[in-house]
Amino acid sequence: MPSVQVPKKLPILMVTDGVVFPAATMRIPIRSKQNILMLEQRILSATSLHGSIVVIAYRDATADKSSSADDSQVEADGRVPKAVHTIATAAIVTQVMGSNWPQPSYTVQVTGLCRVRLDRIVRQQPFLLAAISQLDKIDDIKSVKAVSEAALKEFTDDVWKILNYLSPRDAAVQQLRKIVHTASLDVICDLTASVLKEVTYTELLRVLDHVTIAERLAMVHSLVKRQLKVMEHLSGDDESYTVQIHPESTRVDDISRLLGSIINRKAVGGRDGDMSERNASNSTQRDALLQKLKDAKMPPDVEKDILKEYQKLKGMSNFSPEYNSLQNYLELVADLPWSTESGETLNVQKSRADLDADHYGLKVLKTRILEYLAVRQLRRSLKGPILCFVGPPGVGKTSVAKSIANTLGRTFHRVALGGISDESDIRGHRRTYIGSMPGRIIQGMKTAKTKNPVFLLDEVDKLTSGVHGDPSSALLEVLDPEQNNTFLDHYLNVPFDLSGVLFIATANNVSGIPAPLLDRMEMIEIAGYTQEEKVRIAMDHLIPKQLREHGIDASHVHLPADSIAIIVQRYTREAGVRNLERSISAICRAVALKIAEAQSSSASSPSADSTVFRTDVGLPALPIVIDDTALTDILGPATHANSGAEILVQPGVAAGLAWTPVGGEVLYVETTKMEGEGRVTLTGQLGDVMKESANLALTWLRSHVSTDMKRDLIEKTDVHVHFPAGAVSKDGPSAGITVLVALASLFTNRCVRSDTAMTGEVTLRGLLLPVGGIRDKVLAAYRAGFRRVILPKRNEKDIIDIPEEIKKSIEFVFATTMAEALNAAFEGGFQKLQSNAASKL
Structure with missing residues (x-):
């Protein structure tokens, strides 16, 4: 472009995917190391993206596209390699797109500026820098005048005809349409060459070599006429007459001969060789x-x-x-694996050892798995139940399924069901639709390549119904041992045997699984880990894993069990170990930073960190011990209080236990009173069931308190009951006893025992009914520092699932009535009930 002036030295970008012309825009993949270095250091590090470069092509189009200028041999005196075309295009980078898969690479969009000649290579590292000479003339008036108006009109008319055959969605075609009758002749020639289809790589280089406009016009016009002739002959014909021009073809004779064969073929109505x-x-x-x-x-x-x-x-x-x-x-x-099976290893002793090596704790889950494998060992075929692991995130549901596949020697395949709302995702689309494909079950069987893999149906409780059907209903056939031997995928449309597949499902919440689908599966609950189990898991599994991932080892950092216990108590009160692993990862990152700073410090002037690692004197590095102080520096202040004692220091507050999809939690209930007409206000985003429980508790208390509690104070006083964390929706009957105790504490002006938490459903008759999630709730109470728990009497059987070390540390109080629960909640009992309350119960 005549008005452009480019620098005398520019970095080089080698391409083999085409030829960039001035005024034309082109996308170029960047794969080689030297091209990537040039892009990152010259373009991406600049304040503006519009950096100038030189786009250079190889002389031979068959050059390896994975190679680049860093593979070309540059002469010692800076001469340009013979394999490189010396006439190139100076361009600016207008857009950069990056990718990290399967390896770091970029794609750049460049716009050509002008033709240049490579004079010599002035620098080779870290990327090639070339001295250039600008070739496009500013005042090539004689060359332009040499073109007659008739030749110019014929050329532009032929270009317009070509544009009618090309795709109107092509950006270059759209640009050429706008300027074909208004732009300068050199721009039209270059843009036309960039959009031609039936043209060889060598011909494009020859167009680039023609600096004068008259020569370039003649060359481009000949290419336009040839392509126009091909398109006119093929107009209205089917796709079988597409002209194939190979990049290595350099002779126009070959193209003419190919065109002649096409014309003859159309004349005789036959097919050629x-x-x-x-x-x-x-x-x-x-x-x-x-x-x-x-x-x-x-x-x-x-x-x-x-x-x-x-x-x-x-x-x-x-x-x-x-x-x-x-x-x-x-x-x-x-x-599809119609008959291919993977060999199965059935050895219960080996399976027990493998499960113990991969996972600590989970006694109930491991026992049920070993029972299942033992039956398979005794009876080679088993239409057994579909196991469903139910538990909060991070407790190891998916990793246990992988361990089962490993111990059996089977292929493992995971199907993520979260968010699926289309039945076709399970059963597939019918082949009558455009873009139809098989469902995820059949796709998984193709990927597994065996007819007896271990299939993990992850997050089965996250399936949703939509306008395209109910995917949970489609799973009924998949998970039914009596039906899945003839599973019918809509795309496949022939029965496929799934009876050899070991299906394992996972879920966070049983309530999210439809009843018919729930009936197909056997629930195995994984409530979570105790503090002791988390410490062991961290020492045996999480810490070694994170050390490997961060490039450090035990010689750099020492994370003792006491520090892990502090993390569990103060930073990561959860059922699983995901947040615990994130905390360990944060510690490893901090240690890695210290190591990197120490290694990069100068030996002559060692810093404080380098003396810690002793890299300045060549002695082995001393490990950093992560103690309480280091945890505060790295993880910040403690997230959780040590216990609930500081909360239960005033009347009107009680600690309840709640179940959530992510495990058990301690739920505090706060109450206050004021003069009024006996109205009750409930806040904390409560569901209907929880509101009913609060009203039941207050009604029972009003009808059973003794006269010295000043009945008029209760009946003529407004009560406000609040559940903190108001932004979180809460519902369920298990908070009834907690509300009752909090109200009793408020009206007697006595504090609830600071070591006591409770759960249970209340009735109008004063009975305490059983609730679910006992193991999760007790573990939550233990994590929060409570060592006394009030439970309904009918939940006594549920403590069998609680680990022995927890049962030894917690005092369980089982109550049948609300009166018994009140007596257990206060130091010295609760003596404010009517004498005949027991008879009324």
Whole structure:
């Protein structure tokens, strides 16, 4: 472009994917190390993205696209390598897109500025820098005048005809349409060359070599006429007449000969040798597909139906719209594991050792798994129940399923069901639809490549119904041992045997699973870990894993069990260990930073950190001990209080126990009173069940307190009951006893025992009914520092699931009535009930 002036030295970008012309825009993939270095240091580090570069092409289009200028041999005196085309284009980078998969790479969008000549290479590292000379003339008046108006009009008319054949969505075509009658001749020539399709790589380089406008116009116009002639002859013909121009073809004679063969072929209505070769190739592919179908060893009925489909394919034209769809279908059928099984290792002793090595704790879960494997060991075929691991996040549901697959020697495949609302995701789409595909079950079987993998249906409680059906209903057939041997996918449309698959499901909350689907599965609850179990898990599994991932080892950092216990108590009160692992990861990052700073410090002037690691004197590094002070520096102030004692220091407050999808939690209830008319205010975003429990508790208390509690104070006083964390929705009957105790504390002006938490449903008759989630709730109480728990009498059987060390540390008080619960909640008992309250109960 005449008005552009570029610097005398510019970095080099080597390309083999095309030729960039001035005024044209092109996207270029960046793969080589030296090109990536140039882009990162010259372009991405600049304040503006519009950096100038030189886009250079290889002389040979067959050059390896993974190579680049860093692979070309630069002469010692700076001469340009022979493999590089010396006429290039100076350009600016207008857009950069990055990717990290499968390896770091970029794609840049560049716009050409002007032609330049490479004079010499002035620098090779870290990227090539070239001295250049600008070639486009500012006043090439004689060259322009040499072009007659008639030749110019004929050229622009032919370009406009070409544009009518090209895709109107192409950005370069759109740009050329706008300027073909108004822009300067050199710009039109360069843009036209950039949009031509039937042109060789060598011809594009020749267009780039023509600096004068008259020569360039003649070259480009000849290419335009040739392509226009091809397009006119092929207009209205089918896709089989597409001209194929190979990059290595450098002679216009070859293209003319190919064009002549196409014209002759249309005249006689036949097919040339290329078409015969294509038909022979398709025949070979069909024969190979038929052999794959036979080798799949499908059931006879299925094979009969599939061979009928193959015969349809064989008699179908290659250019039929249904050809590719049917071919893809048959290839999927051939790839499915109809008869391929992976060898199974059934050894209960080995399985027990593997499970213990991979996971600490989870006694109930491991026992049930070993029972299942023992039955399979004694009876080789088992239409057993579908196991569903239910528990909060981070307790190891998915990793246990992987361990089962490893100990059995089976292939493991995970299907994420969270957020699925379309039945077709399970059963597949019918092949009558465009873009149809099989469901996730059949896709998983293809990926597993065996008919007896371990299938993990993750987050089965997150399935939702939508306008496209109910995916949980589609799973009924998959998980029913009596039906899944003939599972029918809509895309596959032939029965497939899933009876050999070991299905394992996971869920956070049983209430999110529809009842029919729940009936197909056996629930195994994983409530969470105790503090002692978390410490062991961290020492045996989490710390070694995080040390490996952060490039450090035990010689750099020492994280004792006491510090892990502090993290569990003060920073990560959860059922699982995800936040614990994140905390350990934060510690490892902090240690890695210290190590990197110490290693980069100067030996002559060691810093304080380098003396810690003793890198300045060449002695082994001393490990950093993570103590209480270091935890505060790295993780910040403690997130959780040590216990609930400081909260239960005033009347009207009680500690309840609640269950959530992420484990048990301590739920505090606060109450206050004021003069009024006996109205009750409930706050804290409560559900209807919890509101009813609060009203029941207050009604029972009003009807059973003794006269010395001043009945008029209760009946003529407004009461406000609040559940903190008001932004969190809360519902359930288990807070009834907590509200009752909090109200009793408020009106007697006595504090509830600071070591006591409670849970239970209340009735109007004063009974204490059982509730669920006892193990989760007791663990939450233990984590919060409570050592006394009030439970309904009928929940006594549920403490069998609580670890022995927890049962030894907590005093359980079992109550049948609300009066018993009140007596247990206060120091010295509760003596403010009517004498005949027991008879009324």
